[in-house]
Amino acid sequence: MSVNAIESQMLNYIRFGLNTLVDFTDSFGMSAPKLNEIAEKMEQEGYIVKESYNSIGRFSWLLTDKGAAQLAPLSPEEEELLIGAGISTEQYRILCFVEQNPAALTMQISRGVDLAPNLLVTHIHRLVDLGYLSESGYTRRRVSATESGRQIISRYKNKATA
Amino acid sequence: MDFDVRIIELFLFVAVYCLLMIGIGVLTKKWVGSMSDFFTSGREVGTLTIGLGLAAVIFSGATLPTISGLGISHGLWAGSLYMWGWALGLIIFGRFFGTAARRSGIMTLPEWAEIRYNKNTRTLISIANIVASFGAVFSQVVGLGNNLTAITGIPYWLTALFVVILCTFYMYAGGFWALSVSDMIHMLMVIIGICVCVAFLIGTVGSPVEVMTTVEGADWRVFSFFGKLDFSLRFPSVPSLVFGWLFTQLGCQYYWMRAVSSRSEKTVKRGYVLGAIVATLIGSTLLAGCGIYALKMFGAEALEGKSEVAFGMIIKSLPMGLDGILLLAIVAACMSSFSSTLLGTSSTIVRDIYQQFIKPQANEADLIMPSRVITIGVAVLSYVMALLWKQGAAMALAFVWAFATPTAVVLFLGHVWKRVTDKAANISLAVGLVVTVAAYLSPLKAVIHPMWTAFFSTLIVCVVVTLFTKPRYYGRSDFKPGTPSKSSSLVQNRQMHCVSADAELKAFQDNAHKKAMQELMRPWFGGARYRELIERKHNSGFTVPELIFPHLVKKEGGELS
Numbered sequence A: 001m002s003v004n005a006i007e008s009q010m011l012n013y014i015r016f017g018l019n020t021l022v023d024f025t026d027s028f029g030m031s032a033p034k035l036n037e038i039a040e041k042m043e044q045e046g047y048i049v050k051e052s053y054n055s056i057g058r059f060s061w062l063l064t065d066k067g068a069a070q071l072a073p074l075s076p077e078e079e080e081l082l083i084g085a086g087i088s089t090e091q092y093r094i095l096c097f098v099e100q101n102p103a104a105l106t107m108q109i110s111r112g113v114d115l116a117p118n119l120l121v122t123h124i125h126r127l128v129d130l131g132y133l134s135e136s137g138y139t140r141r142r143v144s145a146t147e148s149g150r151q152i153i154s155r156y157k158n159k160a161t162a
Numbered sequence B: 001m002d003f004d005v006r007i008i009e010l011f012l013f014v015a016v017y018c019l020l021m022i023g024i025g026v027l028t029k030k031w032v033g034s035m036s037d038f039f040t041s042g043r044e045v046g047t048l049t050i051g052l053g054l055a056a057v058i059f060s061g062a063t064l065p066t067i068s069g070l071g072i073s074h075g076l077w078a079g080s081l082y083m084w085g086w087a088l089g090l091i092i093f094g095r096f097f098g099t100a101a102r103r104s105g106i107m108t109l110p111e112w113a114e115i116r117y118n119k120n121t122r123t124l125i126s127i128a129n130i131v132a133s134f135g136a137v138f139s140q141v142v143g144l145g146n147n148l149t150a151i152t153g154i155p156y157w158l159t160a161l162f163v164v165i166l167c168t169f170y171m172y173a174g175g176f177w178a179l180s181v182s183d184m185i186h187m188l189m190v191i192i193g194i195c196v197c198v199a200f201l202i203g204t205v206g207s208p209v210e211v212m213t214t215v216e217g218a219d220w221r222v223f224s225f226f227g228k229l230d231f232s233l234r235f236p237s238v239p240s241l242v243f244g245w246l247f248t249q250l251g252c253q254y255y256w257m258r259a260v261s262s263r264s265e266k267t268v269k270r271g272y273v274l275g276a277i278v279a280t281l282i283g284s285t286l287l288a289g290c291g292i293y294a295l296k297m298f299g300a301e302a303l304e305g306k307s308e309v310a311f312g313m314i315i316k317s318l319p320m321g322l323d324g325i326l327l328l329a330i331v332a333a334c335m336s337s338f339s340s341t342l343l344g345t346s347s348t349i350v351r352d353i354y355q356q357f358i359k360p361q362a363n364e365a366d367l368i369m370p371s372r373v374i375t376i377g378v379a380v381l382s383y384v385m386a387l388l389w390k391q392g393a394a395m396a397l398a399f400v401w402a403f404a405t406p407t408a409v410v411l412f413l414g415h416v417w418k419r420v421t422d423k424a425a426n427i428s429l430a431v432g433l434v435v436t437v438a439a440y441l442s443p444l445k446a447v448i449h450p451m452w453t454a455f456f457s458t459l460i461v462c463v464v465v466t467l468f469t470k471p472r473y474y475g476r477s478d479f480k481p482g483t484p485s486k487s488s489s490l491v492q493n494r495q496m497h498c499v500s501a502d503a504e505l506k507a508f509q510d511n512a513h514k515k516a517m518q519e520l521m522r523p524w525f526g527g528a529r530y531r532e533l534i535e536r537k538h539n540s541g542f543t544v545p546e547l548i549f550p551h552l553v554k555k556e557g558g559e560l561s
Helices: A005-015 A021-028 A032-044 A055-059 A065-069 A076-085 A089-100 A106-113 A117-130 A147-161 B002-029 B035-043 B047-058 B063-073 B076-104 B109-116 B119-152 B156-204 B208-214 B238-251 B253-260 B265-283 B285-298 B307-317 B322-358 B365-388 B390-416 B422-441 B450-467 B491-521 B528-539 B544-548
Strands: A048-050 A061-063 A133-136 A142-145
Touching (some): A005 A021, A005 A032, A005 A061, A021 A032, A021 B076, A032 A048, A076 A089, A089 A117, A106 A117, A117 A133, B002 B119, B002 B322, B035 B156, B035 B322, B035 B365, B047 B156, B047 B253, B047 B265, B076 B253, B076 B285, B109 B390, B119 B238, B119 B365, B119 B422, B156 B265, B156 B285, B156 B307, B156 B322, B156 B365, B208 B285, B238 B390, B265 B285, B307 B322, B322 B365, B422 B450
Antiparallel strands (some): A133 A142
């Protein structure tokens, strides 16, 4: 038994730390109940497991060995970026754009890196969690690179763009 | 002549404020690109906006007179409890449900119900939620229309119409963006208005100590904590004020949508606490205290049996200029609550009724126009209701509390108890809603608030049916969850690696901190022998700094002193 396109994409997102239901809804543009149904089916098939079954952990998933075996192999650069910095090449691209455009609005970044705003928000959220970006602004989000973010950019500059 | 000048002044205040709101609508219209932008503002809202927005929701046209009225009829602290209950509920909601709502990716509360249970639960909760929220929407129209009519003398139908058109305009244009920005301004107006009112009262009537100790009935109004509140299940009572708001927050979409639209889970936690603090500081004892001041100013006889008019009497006694500021505070309070409840109701109708049953294939962009049209439809309906059933607004809060309770019980149980079944949720919701309607129609409501009959019936039915039905896969006793992979090429393991790296970093920082503390606390007086003694004591694990700051200094070996 193998996974379909959406399920495969979902496993891939979890690999990159985008493992919550809100990450899936914003990335796929589908409703939360529908995506939860897909994720629970995958859990029953043994590909993923919920972080917990009560409270907030019910909306986050981790890969099992069976799920990890379904993942497509990464290129050496992607793997190095993922293991070393915990991010994908797409997130690295966002990081570079923000570093060059401090205090950028989501809409500006969306246009700059050519990603839909909803999908972009999941990546920004991940980069903020990792401490590479910081957010500000009362109503609209403004994003800037942190010192750790700048270090990641310089460390992987040649490798990621290779 | 004086009357005319006063009316013109009030008009000017309101007109400038309305222009500001229209400006917000025009500005935020550009930010809306999809339905999720319209209802969740792209999940971009920050802590301050969330906090002030939530505080703005509770300050409605009814809250200001109700709290000051409770201060007179039930006592200062009993009046304060109205807001303390709301604030406590908000903190609990933000900590345990708001963060989960943000992580779940839902847009509406019924969607959460479908995730945890099934489509039928979603439909039942949508109905309960629309009924509850609609009660809140139309009561705001009545409240604001009444207040404006009482102060300006303009006919009620016209003031109510004006309110509906203005709020609907900026909500139509900017959706949740407009709500977020305008709520910040509304709340600032409320803070300014109440502070100005309190400062005026202290300056003209007397200091709080003087007024509180000399007011009629000070022994029970000020010096008794619960005043005339009892522990019955009627309203107002201690259990109703403490739990009623939590049920409402859990069961009403407009509290969930703030969490959903916030920037991160941290923002939710902080924003909900901030909202609780702001509302408590401004709207509890200060407002109840205004009631006590009104008692001192106008006497107990003038307020006998109509304590809720005390706040209006205070406004009328204010000098020109100040009354305009306080009127704006009331207008702002009503507008914020009206806008929030309006958007909450329309988002449920669009997402859980229209998209579910009428246009299942519609995408986000397709739903912008229906979202706007439905927002207008709800506003028009609330205006018609406000004209036809003006007296119904008085029971709107009780109505909201009662109809939100079955939803709150089912969602709470489902969140904390994985065994709860879909059948139990659906049956208990249906029973809870029927019992609520029956409680309203029966004489029982004089003895027990319908909220409590809804609570007990839903809770009992849900628990009993759960024990006799089959749960979802993860609720079964033989279910064994899978084991997370330990493969090194996954972020989930990098997170584990980060934990150990963080621990090393923390140990290094603690050590550096300890050395810095030692240097800082090294005695700078006394002779060499004294310093030597202190240093020796320190190295053996006991120093003065450790006595004073035990949590900051670590003993050698890494154990906390």
